[in-house]
């Protein structure tokens with residue numbers, strides 16, 4: 001975007017354009033601007049973007065094909081009772097839309113994404129493909145040692161891809177840039193929680209999704225510009241209830257679903273959409289061994305979500321309750337992709353804890369290409385009314 005003062009409408013339309021472009025035009029232009037540049041795609045839910053950035057590559061967030069892409073080939077690779085993100089990601093690959101990616105990272109979320117990494121290796125042998133396995137043990141001597149080794153392997157893989165060494169100073173510089181980005185992301189979320197009528201969920205969502213497709217420093221500036229423009233804009237405050245969304249951390253709902261929840265009378269004041277840039281909840285230290293810093297922050301200060309093991313069963317859902325209280329939500333919508341094992345296995349436990357804490361909730365399933373919004377609007381609208389009348 002050009003340097004002049006931007007309006008909310010300008011920023012949102014820029015983000016929408018990037019979000020809608022399933023040919024990844026921004027990454028193509030970025031790559032063509034300097035010889036030797038590489039793009040590294042990554043799937044949900046978390047990868048250390050700092051390492052990709054320190055290697056001089058553009059991290060590219062791949063969240064399937066959304067609701068704009070017809071899946072023709074992708075269905076042939078999977079059984080019918082499985083979520084949609086792996087099929088539409090395959091579709092992006094076989095239709096050459098992802099040929100901009102020189103590397104692909106498949107982090108641990110569930111078996112589906114793990115198996116997709118193996119398929120990618122076979123289907124696209126010229127692409128550097130890595131399954132990035134985050135720890136499920138949070139003891140520094142066990143999970144921490146393992147994770148630092150995994151980070152080292154990732155660093156070495158990136159060095160082979162780019163043909164240049166990544167120094168500790170390179171990683172520390174990138175950590176600083178991402179610390180600033182995460183700080184501003186947290187500010188956007190706090191701004192929305194305080195005055196949700198000024199920062200609709202659909203706008204914040206578009207800005208966060210675009211942020212995973214563009215240069216990180218451009219994204220940080222974009223969020224600052226958005227907050228400045230949105231604070232100055234006079235938008236009507238509606239009689240909506242404040243809700244938190246959980247369960248939507250991997251395959252994403254269609255944008256219309258996010259809009260429908262708001263149109264039904266809910267202000268979204270917390271969510272776990274596209275968690276990547278909120279996965280670490282504090283700044284990563286910028287001194288000492290940077291891999292150890294990334295590892296320790298992951299072990300001690302990352303969000304709780306269904307792809308992370310919670311060692312003590314009684315602790316399950318405590319994170320969600322704390323998040324609801326912190327943002328002042330009056331209820332929870334547990335919205336999760338159809339056939340999403342991790343989220344659907346967690347649902348009874350997390351929702352049980354919400355019940356015990358007296359927090360009202362509803363739940364429903366979606367797919368990234370869900371088209372019928374009327375039932376969602378009715379369910380969310382009835383939920384909002386019931387909170388207004390009886391909570």
Ligand code: SF4
Nearest residue numbers: 083110112250251340
């Ligand atoms: S939507 Fe759920 S089941 Fe599907 S890949 Fe993501 S975490 Fe796995």
